Amino acid sequence: MATTTDTPPPSIPTTFCGLDLAHPVVNGSGTFDAIAAQAVFGDSFLDQFPFAAFVSKTITLAVRDGNPPPRLWETPSGMINSIGLPNKGLAGYLEHDLPKLAALPVPLITNVMGSTAAELCELVAACDAQDAIRAIELNVSCPNVKTGLDIGADPVSLAEVLRAVRPQTTKPLIVKLTPNTADVALVAAAAEAEGADAVALVNTLRATAQAPGGDGRPWLGGVTGGMSGPAIRAVALAQVTAVAQRVAIPVIGMGGIQRGEHAAQFLRAGATLVAVGTESFRDPAAGTRIARELQRLLAQTA
Numbered sequence: 001m002a003t004t005t006d007t008p009p010p011s012i013p014t015t016f017c018g019l020d021l022a023h024p025v026v027n028g029s030g031t032f033d034a035i036a037a038q039a040v041f042g043d044s045f046l047d048q049f050p051f052a053a054f055v056s057k058t059i060t061l062a063v064r065d066g067n068p069p070p071r072l073w074e075t076p077s078g079m080i081n082s083i084g085l086p087n088k089g090l091a092g093y094l095e096h097d098l099p100k101l102a103a104l105p106v107p108l109i110t111n112v113m114g115s116t117a118a119e120l121c122e123l124v125a126a127c128d129a130q131d132a133i134r135a136i137e138l139n140v141s142c143p144n145v146k147t148g149l150d151i152g153a154d155p156v157s158l159a160e161v162l163r164a165v166r167p168q169t170t171k172p173l174i175v176k177l178t179p180n181t182a183d184v185a186l187v188a189a190a191a192e193a194e195g196a197d198a199v200a201l202v203n204t205l206r207a208t209a210q211a212p213g214g215d216g217r218p219w220l221g222g223v224t225g226g227m228s229g230p231a232i233r234a235v236a237l238a239q240v241t242a243v244a245q246r247v248a249i250p251v252i253g254m255g256g257i258q259r260g261e262h263a264a265q266f267l268r269a270g271a272t273l274v275a276v277g278t279e280s281f282r283d284p285a286a287g288t289r290i291a292r293e294l295q296r297l298l299a300q301t302a
Contacts, residue, residue: 059089158175200250233255237269240269
């Protein structure tokens, strides 16, 4: 990691859904592999962990291999990923990954996704039974089998799902919203009305890329993917602002955050926490750096 042991960690005490955090910077789901990072950087990684809480990659009931390659495309100011949520499935996560993630020095938030309310209920109930999991994040970007829309793009579908899921857990329940909807604030309000403890946004914007050669063939194995990085920051900031003005529950803001000033912008817009995603691919210690830059900015304006 790029941090040093003689530099004190950033300290911006933050409370989120009953969790006491050292600062308001967390990771975006699926953008930082804590298990692989510890294998590379060793046990000192735990002393220099870059985030105040850790959000797992998305877990599904069954094992997923993900999309066929190619899976990534670099854009002028970000990237498109079509990874397709590969994971070990619920049983594999609980047996193999959870014991390792439970050893992290920060609270663990597990992200889950299902295509039906029944699948999400099973996932959430299983997470509720695990003391090491402190909060649950719902990835509601899966298409609804009845409407064809992402569950999180339709306030009616989302409300129906949450009515079934909310009773399955007493842990904080975070709904990760998709930006690919006509009125994200309306969807956030539906989540709040059905018992969500917080919302997180934005997820990636739907995008595609053509293969070199000029014949129009898609480059990505999954044809479309999700665009992230600095290119979407202005869109994310607008949507976070709209949602924070609409709901009373906490908001996790994300989308192209690279520096402390970007994090400060999301906090000024009404977010309680910010999440770093694409920037961690370039700088594995980005979470710590951004939190430290944010701490300096807040000290200057205090």
